[in-house]
Amino acid sequence: MITGQQFKTLFPRAQDADGWATSMNEVFPTYEINTPKRIAAFLAQCGHESGGWTTFEENLNYSAQGLNGIFKKYFPTIESAQPYARKPEMIANKVYGGRMGNGPESSGDGWKYRGRGPIQLTGKDNYRAFAKDMFEDWENLFENPDWVTSDKDFALMSAIWFWNKNKLNVQADSGDIKLMTKKINGGYIGLEDRIHHYEDAIKLLT
Numbered sequence: 001m002i003t004g005q006q007f008k009t010l011f012p013r014a015q016d017a018d019g020w021a022t023s024m025n026e027v028f029p030t031y032e033i034n035t036p037k038r039i040a041a042f043l044a045q046c047g048h049e050s051g052g053w054t055t056f057e058e059n060l061n062y063s064a065q066g067l068n069g070i071f072k073k074y075f076p077t078i079e080s081a082q083p084y085a086r087k088p089e090m091i092a093n094k095v096y097g098g099r100m101g102n103g104p105e106s107s108g109d110g111w112k113y114r115g116r117g118p119i120q121l122t123g124k125d126n127y128r129a130f131a132k133d134m135f136e137d138w139e140n141l142f143e144n145p146d147w148v149t150s151d152k153d154f155a156l157m158s159a160i161w162f163w164n165k166n167k168l169n170v171q172a173d174s175g176d177i178k179l180m181t182k183k184i185n186g187g188y189i190g191l192e193d194r195i196h197h198y199e200d201a202i203k204l205l206t
Contacts, residue, residue, distance in 0.1 A: 001025050002039060006204050007053075010043060010197070014053035016152070023156050031164050040201035041172035045184055046118035046159050048194045057149045058115030058122070060088035060095075071095050101125030116148040117158035119184060130161045 002025065004018030014020065028034060033042055047053055062070065067081035074095050075081035084090045089111045096102050096110030100123025103109045115122040121130060127145050131138035134157050141147055147154045162184075163169070171180040177195050181188055 002043070002205065007043075009204060010201055011047055011052045011054075013051075019152055020053065020156070023153055027156065027160060031160050032169060033160070033163070035173075036202060036205040037175060038169050038172040040198050040205055041168070041177065041180060042159075042163060043201045044177070044194050044197035045168075045180060047197045048190045049120060049184070050118045053118065056117055056155050058092075058120055060091045060114065061086055062091060067091065096123065099123070101128065113145055116145060117155045119159040119162045121148060121158040121162065129165075130158055133165075134161055 002021050004021040007014065007021045007024075008017035011017070024033075024039075028039065028042075033039055050056055062085065064075075064078050064081040064085040067075040067084060068078050071091075075084070084094060092114045093105045093108060093110035096114065097105035097107065100113070101109075102113060102124045109124050113122065113124045113127050121127060127148075128138075128142050131141040135141055141154065148158050149155065166183050168180055168183065171177070171183070177198055178188065178191060181191050181194055
Protein backbone atom coordinates (compact mmCIF):
# COMPACT_ATOMS: atom_id res chain seq x y z
CA MET A 1 0.00 0.00 0.00
CA ILE A 2 1.06 3.56 -0.66
CA THR A 3 -0.58 6.73 0.63
CA GLY A 4 -1.18 9.91 -1.30
CA GLN A 5 1.20 11.71 1.03
CA GLN A 6 3.97 9.20 0.39
CA PHE A 7 3.45 9.50 -3.36
CA LYS A 8 3.54 13.30 -3.14
CA THR A 9 6.73 13.17 -1.09
CA LEU A 10 8.42 11.01 -3.71
CA PHE A 11 7.08 12.91 -6.72
CA PRO A 12 6.21 16.46 -5.65
CA ARG A 13 5.43 17.66 -9.18
CA ALA A 14 2.87 14.94 -9.87
CA GLN A 15 -0.78 15.98 -10.07
CA ASP A 16 -3.47 14.25 -7.97
CA ALA A 17 -1.22 12.20 -5.71
CA ASP A 18 -4.24 10.85 -3.82
CA GLY A 19 -5.84 9.68 -7.06
CA TRP A 20 -2.72 7.85 -8.17
CA ALA A 21 -2.33 6.20 -4.76
CA THR A 22 -5.96 5.08 -4.73
CA SER A 23 -5.70 3.58 -8.21
CA MET A 24 -2.48 1.79 -7.34
CA ASN A 25 -3.84 0.33 -4.14
CA GLU A 26 -6.83 -1.02 -6.04
CA VAL A 27 -4.87 -2.85 -8.75
CA PHE A 28 -1.42 -3.61 -7.31
CA PRO A 29 -2.59 -6.70 -5.35
CA THR A 30 -4.04 -8.28 -8.51
CA TYR A 31 -0.62 -8.22 -10.14
CA GLU A 32 1.32 -9.04 -6.95
CA ILE A 33 2.99 -5.64 -6.77
CA ASN A 34 2.50 -6.11 -3.07
CA THR A 35 5.82 -5.70 -1.23
CA PRO A 36 7.86 -2.57 -0.47
CA LYS A 37 10.55 -3.67 -2.96
CA ARG A 38 8.07 -4.27 -5.76
CA ILE A 39 6.12 -1.07 -5.14
CA ALA A 40 9.31 0.98 -4.80
CA ALA A 41 10.75 -0.43 -8.03
CA PHE A 42 7.54 0.21 -9.95
CA LEU A 43 7.28 3.77 -8.66
CA ALA A 44 10.95 4.46 -9.38
CA GLN A 45 11.00 3.13 -12.92
CA CYS A 46 7.74 4.79 -13.92
CA GLY A 47 8.83 7.92 -12.10
CA HIS A 48 11.96 8.20 -14.21
CA GLU A 49 10.23 7.33 -17.47
CA SER A 50 7.44 9.87 -16.91
CA GLY A 51 9.49 12.74 -15.52
CA GLY A 52 8.24 12.26 -11.97
CA TRP A 53 4.76 11.04 -12.95
CA THR A 54 4.09 14.23 -14.92
CA THR A 55 4.47 13.32 -18.61
CA PHE A 56 2.51 10.50 -20.22
CA GLU A 57 3.07 11.12 -23.91
CA GLU A 58 6.27 10.78 -25.91
CA ASN A 59 7.97 14.06 -26.79
CA LEU A 60 8.90 13.88 -30.46
CA ASN A 61 9.58 17.57 -31.02
CA TYR A 62 13.15 17.18 -32.29
CA SER A 63 15.37 19.52 -34.25
CA ALA A 64 17.14 18.28 -37.39
CA GLN A 65 20.32 17.88 -35.35
CA GLY A 66 18.45 15.93 -32.70
CA LEU A 67 16.92 13.59 -35.27
CA ASN A 68 20.28 12.98 -36.89
CA GLY A 69 21.81 12.21 -33.50
CA ILE A 70 19.08 10.08 -31.94
CA PHE A 71 17.48 8.45 -35.00
CA LYS A 72 20.49 8.25 -37.32
CA LYS A 73 19.14 5.09 -38.95
CA TYR A 74 16.16 7.05 -40.25
CA PHE A 75 17.85 10.43 -40.67
CA PRO A 76 21.44 9.71 -41.76
CA THR A 77 22.16 13.36 -42.56
CA ILE A 78 21.04 16.76 -41.28
CA GLU A 79 19.63 17.45 -44.74
CA SER A 80 17.44 14.33 -44.66
CA ALA A 81 16.11 15.35 -41.23
CA GLN A 82 15.34 18.96 -42.13
CA PRO A 83 11.83 18.36 -43.60
CA TYR A 84 10.83 16.55 -40.38
CA ALA A 85 12.33 18.97 -37.85
CA ARG A 86 9.90 20.09 -35.12
CA LYS A 87 7.07 18.08 -36.71
CA PRO A 88 6.25 15.37 -34.14
CA GLU A 89 3.53 13.66 -36.18
CA MET A 90 5.76 13.30 -39.23
CA ILE A 91 8.64 12.12 -37.06
CA ALA A 92 6.53 9.43 -35.37
CA ASN A 93 5.23 8.15 -38.69
CA LYS A 94 8.76 7.98 -40.10
CA VAL A 95 10.46 6.38 -37.10
CA TYR A 96 7.69 3.95 -36.12
CA GLY A 97 6.21 3.22 -39.54
CA GLY A 98 6.49 -0.34 -40.80
CA ARG A 99 7.39 -1.93 -37.48
CA MET A 100 5.80 -2.99 -34.16
CA GLY A 101 2.68 -3.86 -36.15
CA ASN A 102 2.35 -0.37 -37.58
CA GLY A 103 1.54 0.21 -41.23
CA PRO A 104 3.94 2.18 -43.45
CA GLU A 105 4.81 5.82 -42.82
CA SER A 106 1.82 6.93 -44.89
CA SER A 107 -0.65 4.98 -42.70
CA GLY A 108 -0.33 7.33 -39.73
CA ASP A 109 -0.01 4.38 -37.34
CA GLY A 110 3.33 5.61 -36.05
CA TRP A 111 1.70 8.73 -34.66
CA LYS A 112 -1.53 7.05 -33.58
CA TYR A 113 0.36 4.41 -31.60
CA ARG A 114 3.22 6.57 -30.33
CA GLY A 115 4.56 6.20 -26.81
CA ARG A 116 2.07 6.83 -24.01
CA GLY A 117 1.66 6.03 -20.34
CA PRO A 118 4.20 5.87 -17.49
CA ILE A 119 6.38 3.30 -19.34
CA GLN A 120 5.68 4.58 -22.87
CA LEU A 121 3.55 1.87 -24.47
CA THR A 122 4.51 2.07 -28.18
CA GLY A 123 3.40 0.40 -31.40
CA LYS A 124 0.14 -1.04 -32.71
CA ASP A 125 0.97 -4.61 -31.65
CA ASN A 126 1.63 -3.54 -28.07
CA TYR A 127 -1.55 -1.46 -27.84
CA ARG A 128 -3.58 -4.38 -29.17
CA ALA A 129 -1.95 -6.87 -26.79
CA PHE A 130 -2.38 -4.52 -23.82
CA ALA A 131 -6.04 -3.85 -24.61
CA LYS A 132 -6.83 -7.55 -25.17
CA ASP A 133 -5.01 -8.73 -22.05
CA MET A 134 -6.50 -6.15 -19.69
CA PHE A 135 -10.02 -5.35 -20.91
CA GLU A 136 -12.99 -7.33 -22.22
CA ASP A 137 -14.16 -4.41 -24.34
CA TRP A 138 -10.67 -4.05 -25.79
CA GLU A 139 -11.56 -2.66 -29.24
CA ASN A 140 -12.57 0.74 -27.84
CA LEU A 141 -9.21 1.30 -26.19
CA PHE A 142 -7.33 -0.05 -29.21
CA GLU A 143 -9.10 2.43 -31.49
CA ASN A 144 -8.72 5.30 -29.00
CA PRO A 145 -5.10 5.07 -27.79
CA ASP A 146 -5.21 8.66 -26.52
CA TRP A 147 -7.08 7.26 -23.52
CA VAL A 148 -3.72 5.97 -22.26
CA THR A 149 -2.67 9.61 -21.92
CA SER A 150 -5.90 11.23 -20.80
CA ASP A 151 -7.21 8.65 -18.31
CA LYS A 152 -5.20 7.90 -15.16
CA ASP A 153 -6.46 4.35 -14.83
CA PHE A 154 -5.66 3.42 -18.44
CA ALA A 155 -2.23 5.00 -18.05
CA LEU A 156 -1.51 3.03 -14.90
CA MET A 157 -2.79 -0.22 -16.38
CA SER A 158 -0.56 0.17 -19.44
CA ALA A 159 2.49 0.33 -17.16
CA ILE A 160 1.30 -2.62 -15.07
CA TRP A 161 0.70 -4.64 -18.24
CA PHE A 162 4.30 -4.00 -19.36
CA TRP A 163 5.58 -4.77 -15.87
CA ASN A 164 3.68 -8.03 -15.66
CA LYS A 165 4.53 -9.12 -19.21
CA ASN A 166 8.24 -8.64 -18.57
CA LYS A 167 8.10 -10.32 -15.13
CA LEU A 168 9.73 -7.31 -13.48
CA ASN A 169 8.64 -8.41 -10.00
CA VAL A 170 11.54 -10.91 -10.24
CA GLN A 171 14.12 -8.12 -10.53
CA ALA A 172 12.28 -6.10 -7.91
CA ASP A 173 12.59 -8.96 -5.42
CA SER A 174 16.34 -9.17 -5.95
CA GLY A 175 16.80 -5.40 -6.07
CA ASP A 176 18.36 -5.65 -9.53
CA ILE A 177 17.52 -2.17 -10.79
CA LYS A 178 20.15 -2.42 -13.52
CA LEU A 179 18.63 -5.45 -15.25
CA MET A 180 15.17 -4.02 -14.73
CA THR A 181 16.27 -0.81 -16.46
CA LYS A 182 17.68 -2.82 -19.36
CA LYS A 183 14.33 -4.56 -19.84
CA ILE A 184 12.43 -1.27 -19.76
CA ASN A 185 14.84 1.04 -21.56
CA GLY A 186 16.81 -1.31 -23.78
CA GLY A 187 19.91 0.18 -22.18
CA TYR A 188 20.85 1.96 -19.00
CA ILE A 189 19.77 5.54 -19.68
CA GLY A 190 18.92 7.31 -16.42
CA LEU A 191 20.13 4.42 -14.25
CA GLU A 192 21.40 6.68 -11.45
CA ASP A 193 18.11 8.58 -11.32
CA ARG A 194 16.14 5.33 -11.23
CA ILE A 195 18.29 4.04 -8.36
CA HIS A 196 17.86 7.34 -6.52
CA HIS A 197 14.06 7.13 -6.84
CA TYR A 198 14.14 3.49 -5.75
CA GLU A 199 16.20 4.17 -2.64
CA ASP A 200 13.96 7.08 -1.64
CA ALA A 201 10.85 4.92 -2.09
CA ILE A 202 12.27 2.00 -0.11
CA LYS A 203 13.10 4.29 2.80
CA LEU A 204 9.61 5.75 2.76
CA LEU A 205 7.75 2.47 2.38
CA THR A 206 9.66 0.59 5.05
